[in-house]
Structures are given as C-alpha cells and as structure tokens.
Amino acid sequence: MNLYEHGNLALKGNLAPELYPYTSPGPLPLPDYETERRNRERRLHRLQYENSIYLNYKQGTRARSRHLFSLVLVVIAAVAVLGISVLRYAKITELNFSNVRLNREIKELEIENSLIQNAIINKINLDEIRENARTEAGLQQVSPQQIVQLDFSVSDKVVYTTGSASEMEYDFAVDTVIDWVMDQRQSQP
Structure with missing residues (x-):
C-alpha cells in the first residue's frame, strides 16, 4: 500500500515528488x-494543589460574602431604626409647631375677646338695663321681704347622678328664671 495506484487519489505516473522516503523502520x-x-505524579500534585487553592478561595469567598451580607443587614437595620426615630421626631416637631400656632391663636382670640368684653x-x-327690665319684661325691684335666706347644714350634700354639676346648676337657674317670668306674665292683667 505504499504506492496507491488505483482510485481518484492515485498518483498519476508518479508525477508528484516523493514526500516520504521509504525507510525501513x-x-x-x-x-x-x-x-x-514522575510526570503524572507531578501533574497530579499540581492539580491537587490548584484544587486546594480553589477550595480555600471558595470557602474564603463564602465566609466573606456571609460576613458582608450580615454586615449589610446590620447596616440596613440600623438605618431603619434611625429612620423611624427621625420620622417620629419630625412628627413630634411638627405637632409642637402646631401646638405653638394654636396657643398663639388662642392668645390672640383671648385678647380680642377681652377687648370686645371691655x-x-x-x-x-x-340704669338703662334696669329701666328696660321694668318696662319690657315686667320685672320689679326686690323688696327685703321677698329675699329668702336658706340655711344648709354641713351634713347636707347634693348628689348629681348625670351630667356635670355646673351644667345642672345652670339649667336649674335658667328654668327657675323662665318659670318666674312666665308666672309674672300670667299674673299681670
């Protein structure tokens, strides 16, 4: 098979130069x-060493990434706590400014109210009010016989079951005055 003479790859008339001399092996x-x-052992030791370096690097990277992740979580938690406290202090400050504004408005209204009262x-x-009371409402000057003094002993107590005492006293006084005025109007011809 040294000389391939048949087929499409056959040498035509030995035109090609001889590439390989025929030497006997x-x-x-x-x-x-x-x-x-020894080469295999060296290669094996080198691969084991590279593998151990890679595993050490991988373990170190995992440890660093865990540490970094925990550090980031701590920072995020600290920022969240700080943010919440800052928001609360901002809300407190806003409410304080609102209270100061309301107090200022109350003082202004009290001053205005006192000016109006004055x-x-x-x-x-x-004298004009007394005259209007006599003529329009039919009120009279109180005589000393009409004044009744009541003596309440120390043991007497008034118990209010519903509502505040001042409201009940006010309602009682208003009702008494209204009843008296109505009686006076009915008694006049």
Whole structure:
C-alpha cells in the first residue's frame, strides 16, 4: 500500500515528488515508564494543589460574602431604626409647631375677646338695663321681704347622678328664671 495506484487519489505516473522516503523502520525505543510516572505524579500534585487553592478561595469567598451580607443587614437595620426615630421626631416637631400656632391663636382670640368684653362693658348702662327690665319684661325691684335666706347644714350634700354639676346648676337657674317670668306674665292683667 505504499504506492496507491488505483482510485481518484492515485498518483498519476508518479508525477508528484516523493514526500516520504521509504525507510525501513528501526526498533522503537522502549518508553521510560519511570519518567512518565514522575510526570503524572507531578501533574497530579499540581492539580491537587490548584484544587486546594480553589477550595480555600471558595470557602474564603463564602465566609466573606456571609460576613458582608450580615454586615449589610446590620447596616440596613440600623438605618431603619434611625429612620423611624427621625420620622417620629419630625412628627413630634411638627405637632409642637402646631401646638405653638394654636396657643398663639388662642392668645390672640383671648385678647380680642377681652377687648370686645371691655367695649361691651363700656357701652352698657346699668340704669338703662334696669329701666328696660321694668318696662319690657315686667320685672320689679326686690323688696327685703321677698329675699329668702336658706340655711344648709354641713351634713347636707347634693348628689348629681348625670351630667356635670355646673351644667345642672345652670339649667336649674335658667328654668327657675323662665318659670318666674312666665308666672309674672300670667299674673299681670
């Protein structure tokens, strides 16, 4: 099979130069098994060393990433707590400003109210009110016989079951005045 003469790859008339001289193969050298074994062991040790370096790097990376993750969680928790406290203090400050504004408005209204009361008191003429009470409402000057003094002992107590005492006293006084005025109107011809 050294000379391929048939088929599409056949040499035509030996036109191609001879690429490989026909030499008779000599005896093959015996392989050096000891050198190959040492090379394999060196390669195995090198691969084991590289693998151990890779595993150490991988374990270190995992430990660093866990540590970094826990550090990030701690920072996020601290920021959240700080943010909540800042928001609460901001809300407290806002409410404080609102209270100051309301107190200022209350003081302004009290000043305005006192000015109006003073103006009303200055305009009130007690003699004119007394005259209007006599003519329009039919009220009379109280005589000393009409004044009744009541003596309440120390053991007497008034118990209010519903409502506040001041409201009940006010309602009682208003009802008494209304009843008296109605009686006076009915008694007049």
